[in-house]
Amino acid sequence: MDGLTSWWDFVSNRGDQVLTTVLETLTYVVTVTVAAGAVAITLGVVTRHRPFARDLSLAIASVFLTIPSLALFTIFIPLVGLGFAPSFIALFLYAILPILRNTTTGLAAVEPSVLESARGMGLTPTQVLLKVQLPLAWPVILAGVRVSALLTVGISAIATLVAGGGVGDFIKSGLARLPLPNSLESIWTGVILSLALALTIDIVLRGLGRLTARQPTRTV
Amino acid sequence: MTTAQIELRHVSKTYEGVEEPAVKDLSLSVEPGEILVLVGPSGCGKSTTLRLINRMIEPSEGTIVYEGEDVTTVDPNKLRRRIGYVIQQVGLFPHRTIAENIATVPELLKWPKAKVAERIDELLELVGMDPEVYRDRYPSELSGGQAQRVGVARALGADPDVLLMDEPFGAIDPITRDRLQNEFLRLQSTLRKTIVFVTHDIDEAVKMGDRIAILREGSQIAQLDKPEVILAEPADEFVENFLGSGAILKSLTLKRVRDIDLDPLVVLRDPVHRGQALTALAESGSGYAVLVDRDNRPVCWINERSLNSSSELAKAGREISVQLQPEDTLQDALSAMLQSSSGHAVVVDGTGRYQGCCTIESLAHFVVGMGNGGTSLETTGRSA
Structure with missing residues (x-):
């Protein structure tokens, strides 16, 4: 009980910092998810009839995810300096794989007979993509987007180490001052803010999925 | 009756890396208002032949003539919007309602909304499905027979003169298939569409065809005639074997009491x-x-x-x-x-x-x- 009240004191005295870091993390999530989504969905669409190119891009995206995050955040510093830029690049590279994988899986799962009949009725390749393939693959693609967004919330805590800000600031400063007063409270603040953000984003994206899905949900 | 609806002139299709052509120098003409059945053993090229007509497969050689017009090089998408296409697996769009499925081609042709809505109800009634009940349903809620009815309705969407049907009733249980065949023949007696119908089932061919083309490998025509003539006078041993021993029994379906x-x-x-x-x-x-x-x-x-x-x-x-x-x-x-x-x-x-x-x-x-x-x-x- 003591811990909880002292944590609450800690947070309520730092309202401004909480707001700033939450907004910083949120900026990462939005920009990274949008950028990675645009690149990965385009890549998945372009390579949908080219198995070799598709497998190659999936392999490259997988390689990114195997690089330790601490390393990936730091190797871009010589190129772009400290702060937002190296963090954004690292998070972007991580976020590609889940969306790309789900885009290729979703597009490949469209029944050949559906494509055959679409073509047979005179839909152009672009119309087939926009009216048939993407709408059918959309729920799967959106699931990939959600994974990437959550991944970004978690990994963006590292950004603080390259002066990129975000809720990771609380974790870093707490860690640096351990075991001084308020150090544990600081770490907990970072963790709880991360969790709360992840939960909120998950709920929002699930809602978006329900709104945009045109699959029949009712049963006969 | 003077000009053929569809004509294939010396059409061949050779796939890359395959020596024997899938379709070899085929000439075939389909008369307006008839059901021409292409039947033959699997691998004889009957489906390939059908798909050459709407250029789902591009011919390697030869000319395709549609209503007197050479369509070998026109935009294939425009050609396909004028030709109904029904396949065995139906291929309804699972994310669109029955009405939206049927509206596909009319919408591509930019029909006015009111006309499309009217057409949807008309077609659902034509294939024996209550528009009030089925219009807003999704394909996953239909049985196999109902799905193929919608498939036929969708193919008729923009009222094409020609229907291409690739084993349309092949994946349906025998009892429903029989009913669908009968319904379809009844429909055809009023619609008078030009239909090219592919099947591997000689009984279905005899039942559905005004004329039957029995194909052998390379889509070579072994015999092309009215079903009763083929049954009574098979051109050669290949046709005879393909008809099987029950030719006389089959011919009983062609005659009335x-x-x-x-x-x-x-x-x-x-x-x-x-x-x-x-x-x-x-x-x-x-x-x-x-x-x-x-x-x-x-x-x-x-x-x-x-x-x-x-x-x-x-x-x-x-x-x-x-x-x-x-x-x-x-x-x-x-x-x-x-x-x-x-x-x-x-x-x-x-x-x-x-x-x-x-x-x-x-x-x-x-x-x-x-x-x-x-x-x-x-x-x-x-x-x-």
């Missing part, structure tokens, strides 16, 4: 003089007589035993389980005879009045006539 001479049998009317009846029965040699009521409607079978029994005749006789009408096929007649307790099948007219009986002898007589390439082949018994 009205085509054969009915046996009048002995007809008994109340009040029956039992002694005279017994004599007449013995003289006829058929063993059974038909008891009819005052309106000339058959009541029951009467044999010697029922005449000798003391009870009322109508009760002593044997029940007539099936009655045929002149429009029924001879195959129906055969199965009615096999079910009948007397071995004969009663034929009545539309109002139920007795016309005569189908007997094994009358059927056999007719079949022998067919086997001799006889005159009975000249008139087709199929309804238009």
